[in-house]
Amino acid sequence: MVVIAVILLFIDGVGLGEEKAYNPWASLSTPHLNGFLGGSLVHQTTQIKGRRGIALLSANPSMGLAGLPQSATGQATIFTGRNAPQAMGAHQSGFPFRRLREWVEQDNIYHQFAHREMTAAFANSYTREFFERSATKKGWISTSTAAARSAGIPLRTGEDLFAGRAVYHDLTRHTLKRVIPEVETITPEEAAGHLFDLAQKVDLTIHEYFLSDLAGHRQDETLMQKVVEDYDRFLGSLVERLRREDALVLVSDHGNSEDFRVSTHTMNHVPLLIIGSEAEKIYDEWTDQSIDLTYVAPLLIRLAEVRKHKKGGLEHG
Numbered sequence: 283m284v285v286i287a288v289i290l291l292f293i294d295g296v297g298l299g300e301e302k303a304y305n306p307w308a309s310l311s312t313p314h315l316n317g318f319l320g321g322s323l324v325h326q327t328t329q330i331k332g333r334r335g336i337a338l339l340s341a342n343p344s345m346g347l348a349g350l351p352q353s354a355t356g357q358a359t360i361f362t363g364r365n366a367p368q369a370m371g372a373h374q375s376g377f378p379f380r381r382l383r384e385w386v387e388q389d390n391i392y393h394q395f396a397h398r399e400m401t402a403a404f405a406n407s408y409t410r411e412f413f414e415r416s417a418t419k420k421g422w423i424s425t426s427t428a429a430a431r432s433a434g435i436p437l438r439t440g441e442d443l444f445a446g447r448a449v450y451h452d453l454t455r456h457t458l459k460r461v462i463p464e465v466e467t468i469t470p471e472e473a474a475g476h477l478f479d480l481a482q483k484v485d486l487t488i489h490e491y492f493l494s495d496l497a498g499h500r501q502d503e504t505l506m507q508k509v510v511e512d513y514d515r516f517l518g519s520l521v522e523r524l525r526r527e528d529a530l531v532l533v534s535d536h537g538n539s540e541d542f543r544v545s546t547h548t549m550n551h552v553p554l555l556i557i558g559s560e561a562e563k564i565y566d567e568w569t570d571q572s573i574d575l576t577y578v579a580p581l582l583i584r585l586a587e588v589r590k591h592k593k594g595g596l597e598h599g
């Protein structure tokens with residue numbers, strides 16, 4: 283059987299900032315990102331066609347609404363392909379209110395894949411505490427959890443995690459070890475291996491990382507150093523594993539960590555990084571358009587359908 287991977291990496295609170303000391307994505311070392319982008323993750327390097335099959339586009343997270351872009355509506359847009367701030371009348375932060383949650387549950391990327399007879403998985407694992415709390419406090423779940431759960435996507439557990447069938451939100455499990463000291467941490471490269479293996483089994487695999495947003499809000503330089511190093515290593519290892527037919531998309535919901543002068547989100551655009559054989563074609567089609575977060579879900583469907591088609595062709599040929 284021909285196995286082909288399409289991966290969405292969602293990283294919270296990473297905008298395209300300036301090449302300045304206050305931007306950790308520019309001032310700290312990111313050898314892997316720089317290796318394939320030909321420069322650091324800043325706005326000067328946007329709209330570039332990097333080396334073989336790499337496109338970095340700049341996406342507007344404001345979605346036509348005033349004020350700072352926020353997580354709940356930003357993620358809702360990424361996971362549905364519809365303009366959530368416009369539907370709600372404002373940018374909304376944190377865990378979604380009931381109206382937004384129901385709006386996400388109606389239709390989202392998981393439903394959209396299922397309608398096309400394609401499968402999708404959410405790679406993050408949840409702790410037992412999560413299952414206990416979400417059973418009693420109805421409004422507590424995040425947008426990404428609501429989206430997966432509404433389509434009957436099974437949420438991964440600690441058992442999945444320790445068997446290598448899930449990836450912890452922090453990649454290396456170091457935050458889990460603080461709560462459960464027996465937990466052994468893994469390297470970002472091992473986390474990339476687990477995600478890549480998972481991605482062979484379904485048409486779309488999604489991972490969500492949010493320590494970047496947390497580090498930005500806290501203006502925590504120590505945490506941010508770990509975020510940048512871990513994520514760069516994870517991404518580097520994942521990209522190294524990709525084969526010609528595979529595709530990887532990375533996107534954020536709003537800026538934050540790229541400007542350590544402020545503890546709030548920013549108005550900066552966010553990176554939409556596309557890696558795969560379609561990247562240059564998409565770059566050529568989109569380069570004159572003003573891209574926003576509604577582009578992500580249709581892009582994932584397109585990438586998976588190209589691959590499904592190729593896969594079918596290979597299997598039958």
Ligand SMILES: [Zn+2]
Nearest residue numbers: 295353495538
């Ligand atoms: Zn935030």
